[in-house]
Amino acid sequence: MFFKKVAMASAMAIAAGTAYADCSISGRVNVVGNEFPAIQAVGAAAQECTGGEVKLNLTADHQKVNVAGMTGNPAEYTSAIIANSSIVALMNEDVIRPLDDLVAQYGQGLKKNQLITIDGKVMAVAFMANAQHLVYRADILEQAGVEVPTTYEELLAAAKVIKEKGLMENPVGGPFKAGWNLAQEFNNMYIGHGGEFFKTGTPEVSINNEKGIATLEMMKALSEYMNPDFLTHDSNATNAEYRAGNVALMHMWGSRAATMTAAEGVSDEVKNGFAIAGPLTVAGGDTPATTLWWDGWTVSKNISDEDAAATFQALTHAIRPEMLNDETSSLAVWLIDGYEPTEAAKGVFAAANSGSVPYPMLPYQGLLHSALGTELADFMQGKEDAATALADVEAAYTAAAKEKGFLQ
Amino acid sequence: MKHKTFFWFILPTALAMLLFIALPIVSVITQSLFTPHEQVFKTVENCTPFKCTQSTTIDQEATEALREAQPLGRFVGLSIYLDRGHLAFGEVAQAWQSRDGFGDFFNKIGNLPFYRAMAFTLSYTFVVTPLLIILGFMIAVAVNSLHRHLKGLVIFFSLLPMIVSPLIGSLVLFWMVDSRGVLGTGLQWLLSNPDLSLKASTGLTWIMLMVYGVWHSAPFAFVVFYAGLQTLPKDTLESAMIDGATRWQQIRYVVIPHLMPLVTFVALIQLMDNFRVFEPIVGFNAEAHAQSLSWFIFNDLGGETRLLSSASASSVLTILGVAILLSPVLIRTWRDFNSKG
Numbered sequence: 137m138f139f140k141k142v143a144m145a146s147a148m149a150i151a152a153g154t155a156y157a158d159c160s161i162s163g164r165v166n167v168v169g170n171e172f173p174a175i176q177a178v179g180a181a182a183q184e185c186t187g188g189e190v191k192l193n194l195t196a197d198h199q200k201v202n203v204a205g206m207t208g209n210p211a212e213y214t215s216a217i218i219a220n221s222s223i224v225a226l227m228n229e230d231v232i233r234p235l236d237d238l239v240a241q242y243g244q245g246l247k248k249n250q251l252i253t254i255d256g257k258v259m260a261v262a263f264m265a266n267a268q269h270l271v272y273r274a275d276i277l278e279q280a281g282v283e284v285p286t287t288y289e290e291l292l293a294a295a296k297v298i299k300e301k302g303l304m305e306n307p308v309g310g311p312f313k314a315g316w317n318l319a320q321e322f323n324n325m326y327i328g329h330g331g332e333f334f335k336t337g338t339p340e341v342s343i344n345n346e347k348g349i350a351t352l353e354m355m356k357a358l359s360e361y362m363n364p365d366f367l368t369h370d371s372n373a374t375n376a377e378y379r380a381g382n383v384a385l386m387h388m389w390g391s392r393a394a395t396m397t398a399a400e401g402v403s404d405e406v407k408n409g410f411a412i413a414g415p416l417t418v419a420g421g422d423t424p425a426t427t428l429w430w431d432g433w434t435v436s437k438n439i440s441d442e443d444a445a446a447t448f449q450a451l452t453h454a455i456r457p458e459m460l461n462d463e464t465s466s467l468a469v470w471l472i473d474g475y476e477p478t479e480a481a482k483g484v485f486a487a488a489n490s491g492s493v494p495y496p497m498l499p500y501q502g503l504l505h506s507a508l509g510t511e512l513a514d515f516m517q518g519k520e521d522a523a524t525a526l527a528d529v530e531a532a533y534t535a536a537a538k539e540k541g542f543l544q
Numbered sequence: 545m546k547h548k549t550f551f552w553f554i555l556p557t558a559l560a561m562l563l564f565i566a567l568p569i570v571s572v573i574t575q576s577l578f579t580p581h582e583q584v585f586k587t588v589e590n591c592t593p594f595k596c597t598q599s600t601t602i603d604q605e606a607t608e609a610l611r612e613a614q615p616l617g618r619f620v621g622l623s624i625y626l627d628r629g630h631l632a633f634g635e636v637a638q639a640w641q642s643r644d645g646f647g648d649f650f651n652k653i654g655n656l657p658f659y660r661a662m663a664f665t666l667s668y669t670f671v672v673t674p675l676l677i678i679l680g681f682m683i684a685v686a687v688n689s690l691h692r693h694l695k696g697l698v699i700f701f702s703l704l705p706m707i708v709s710p711l712i713g714s715l716v717l718f719w720m721v722d723s724r725g726v727l728g729t730g731l732q733w734l735l736s737n738p739d740l741s742l743k744a745s746t747g748l749t750w751i752m753l754m755v756y757g758v759w760h761s762a763p764f765a766f767v768v769f770y771a772g773l774q775t776l777p778k779d780t781l782e783s784a785m786i787d788g789a790t791r792w793q794q795i796r797y798v799v800i801p802h803l804m805p806l807v808t809f810v811a812l813i814q815l816m817d818n819f820r821v822f823e824p825i826v827g828f829n830a831e832a833h834a835q836s837l838s839w840f841i842f843n844d845l846g847g848e849t850r851l852l853s854s855a856s857a858s859s860v861l862t863i864l865g866v867a868i869l870l871s872p873v874l875i876r877t878w879r880d881f882n883s884k885g
Contacts, residue, residue, distance in 0.1 A: 314832035541581050
């Protein structure tokens with residue numbers, strides 16, 4: 137009797153499952169995108185579609201291949217999964233199509249705030265949000281007798297106490313690797329100081345000012361409490377430092393919060409002490425020193441309308457509310473209908489609710505990001521002063537922007 | 545060989561070289577002389593999950609016409625070569641005029657990416673190349689004097705650094721020299737300095753990269769020299785022994801002169817390879833301390849906004865650099881060839 141019930145229940149569940157997973161397409165789908173668990177879940181859901189082949193190329197090097205793979209006609213990739221920084225490269229090269237018609241035809245289930253509109257046209261469909269925020273060791277802060285910091289100044293004070301009490305040698309962590317990560321930390325801190333990257337409405341850079349210098353001084357002060365190898369530490373490496381119990385206060389990506397201590401060999405102390413807080417402010421400012429991010433998908437311009445429709449249908453299917461289950465819910469802060477925030481999402485929500493600004497979607501922001509990544513390392517090593525470093529960044533950006541035709 | 549036979553013999557090679565070497569170089573040179581069109585901007589409203597904002601974007605319709613008219617982009621001549629990311633003549637001239645002694649001048653030059661990269665690349669090339677030749681030679685002589693049962697095994701292990709792909713090899717070493725890794729901790733203990741970090745110091749990072757370079761390339765020199773040792777003239781060596789030459793004297797006066805042409809060959813290849821040093825910089829995450837022209841190309845193409853013209857200019861500069869570096873050796877070989885002829 138019991139067996140019968142179970143069998144019936146599972147049969148019904150399977151039937152229900154296939155009913156939900158019903159997605160038939162007639163066309164070619166080939167998606168290129170970044171590689172982290174949330175995107176892998178979306179890709180796997182897109183592959184449930186039948187009637188056409190759904191190919192995936194999910195790799196950390198997606199930005200090196202997506203523009204090239206979408207430039208030809210017909211394009212190799214029918215879709216690229218991107219974020220607010222990387223959609224700019226696709227917009228600059230004009231390789232993605234407006235989705236308004238497809239949204240009207242197949243996208244009834246999408247929420248208004250999922251549609252990324254540029255100049256009144258829907259150019260991408262977002263499915264998750266992300267932001268950097270503080271994660272910390274509650275047990276260490278308690279031992280040190282300090283409150284959970286809400287500003288970077290408090291964080292420095294807390295780090296000082298932890299170090300002086302001998303609890304940890306390098307209590308502060310963060311992705312400070314020379315290159316993209318270091319530049320992103322500068323962006324965060326500069327926004328926190330209320331800085332503007334460009335002269336209003338122009339591609340002329342203006343970061344060599346008091347706010348820029350204060351930003352660098354704060355980053356330097358933080359690095360004094362970091363592992364001396366901090367310029368080689370990206371998110372993976374800082375995450376490992378945290379897992380090893382070497383770090384008590386860390387600026388980290390929300391998308392990593394759920395798996396922060398989920399690895400073999402992480403001690404119970406680290407696991408139980410793990411806690412999430414919102415982003416920090418700096419220098420008495422109101423805007424948190426962080427940026428808001430969304431991840432979403434686009435559809436190529438240089439493909440047939442059938443392939444575009446198939447791609448849109450498959451990816452809409454991939455982010456339907458039913459794709460959320462116990463396993464996928466904690467992977468990201470989903471923008472999908474019916475998403476219930478998990479404990480791991482606290483930091484990203486705090487960032488969104490405390491007035492954080494999105495990463496700027498300017499055509500030339502990427503060039504400034506690259507220039508920051510290469511030119512700030514000298515300052516962080518103490519080889520030059522802040523003003524020289526910022527002047528170097530401006531000069532490097534200006535040379536690149538002239539080459540790209542952004543500046544005359 | 546008759547001219548006609550020679551022509552048909554060389555034709556496939558010549559065609560392949562034209563297709564896969566000459567044409568790409570021509571294309572790279574062309575690319576380095578052109579840049580994208582001036583971008584036309586417009587202000588639009590962007591709406592994201594967070595909020596709607598006014599933002600600048602590229603006016604694709606306006607740029608479309610420009611692209612149609614000149615698909616290659618704007619012709620800019622050598623200006624990419626001369627900009628701050630490359631030869632930076634303007635900045636060098638300014639540094640010279642506003643100099644406060646030579647130290648200050650070199651400081652300012654060292655702050656320009658191209659010259660900083662050159663400083664590392666040339667030091668790397670001129671330290672690593674001689675060391676790897678010496679080390680390769682020593683291994684070759686040592687292995688050659690081993691018992692024949694042992695030789696196979698030792699040769700296999702000596703070749704391992706070259707068999708392991710450079711990126712993997714450098715990553716393995718990178719983790720070992722981490723301040724929490726085996727070698728890193730070992731060094732800290734050895735020098736009783738718990739704060740020692742190879743990765744945080746420019747000087748130590750350079751040394752680490754050079755040691756890696758020697759470790760990785762020595763097997764190549766070893767294989768070449770070992771092959772050369774098999775053709776050693778036995779009678780010369782035996783007469784040297786009869787004359788009472790010590791082992792060192794045999795090596796100095798018989799073995800080394802015999803291997804000299806091979807040394808030139810290894811030096812040529814390794815100068816070229818070492819000038820293009822790239823994988824260890826990526827593998828050791830050393831870009832904060834050491835950069836090379838190859839790394840610049842990678843960086844220009846890997847950013848969110850790709851700089852094709854800049855990458856092409858760096859490629860052409862690399863080719864020129866290799867040509868300059870090899871010219872003394874090539875001229876010498878040419879002279880030797882002529883004097884023999």
